[in-house]
Amino acid sequence: MINEANQQKIEQAVKMILEAVGEDPKREGLIETPARVARMYGEVFSSVNAPAFDNYKLFPVDETTEMVLIKDIPFYSMCEHHLLPFFGQVHVAYIPDQKRVMGLSKIPRLVNYCAKRPNVQERLTVNIAKELTRILDPKGIAVSISARHMCMEMRGVEKTGSLTETSYYTGSFKTDQDLKREFLQRING
Numbered sequence: 001m002i003n004e005a006n007q008q009k010i011e012q013a014v015k016m017i018l019e020a021v022g023e024d025p026k027r028e029g030l031i032e033t034p035a036r037v038a039r040m041y042g043e044v045f046s047s048v049n050a051p052a053f054d055n056y057k058l059f060p061v062d063e064t065t066e067m068v069l070i071k072d073i074p075f076y077s078m079c080e081h082h083l084l085p086f087f088g089q090v091h092v093a094y095i096p097d098q099k100r101v102m103g104l105s106k107i108p109r110l111v112n113y114c115a116k117r118p119n120v121q122e123r124l125t126v127n128i129a130k131e132l133t134r135i136l137d138p139k140g141i142a143v144s145i146s147a148r149h150m151c152m153e154m155r156g157v158e159k160t161g162s163l164t165e166t167s168y169y170t171g172s173f174k175t176d177q178d179l180k181r182e183f184l185q186r187i188n189g
């Protein structure tokens, strides 16, 4: 949610953009557009200046398992260069430490939290790992993102369907090549 002052600010800006591209902001189809776009930005950028992610639960387990992998988590974010969407799938794995695991649904929630701000894919990848380190401090984390960028598809180089892949590893995923290979096999299998 954005406050009233910022809602007004975005509405004004959108009206100006519509005028500048040659549109008539007063025509029927566009009358409500500035307000709608302002609400939409409130939604897709809701993590900007938001409090730190704290919607998670940690559970003790008797035996420490090996890799916990949540793959194919869909995400939508906005590229900070063009304010166009980039979206795709995130794969997150970690090796639990101290016999604690995180509630499973909280990982996709964390991905959502990290995605809802202007981003580059590389920073989004690293941020998900950093948040997991802060919350859980596991023995190792692997994050891999595969995404389509609208700024490369609907404009610019116009490479429809091209995929950008990024990854980031910490701890045992960095030092243990077998573990990294297992992660890659499991997300590609």
Ligand SMILES: Nc1nc2c(ncn2[C@@H]2O[C@H](COP(=O)(O)OP(=O)(O)OP(=O)(O)O)[C@@H](O)[C@H]2O)c(=O)[nH]1
Pocket: 079, 080, 081, 119, 120, 121, 122, 149, 151, 152, 155, 156, 157
């Ligand atoms: N590394 C990285 N680059 C991105 C991401 N999203 C968009 N970009 C790139 O940001 C760059 C911005 O380059 P500029 O030359 O300033 O912008 P532009 O003139 O619109 O560039 P073109 O897209 O090539 O037309 C482009 O190469 C985009 O492809 C991202 O998540 N990560």
Ligand SMILES: [Zn+2]
Pocket: 079, 080, 081, 082, 083, 084, 149, 151, 152
């Ligand atoms: Zn872009």
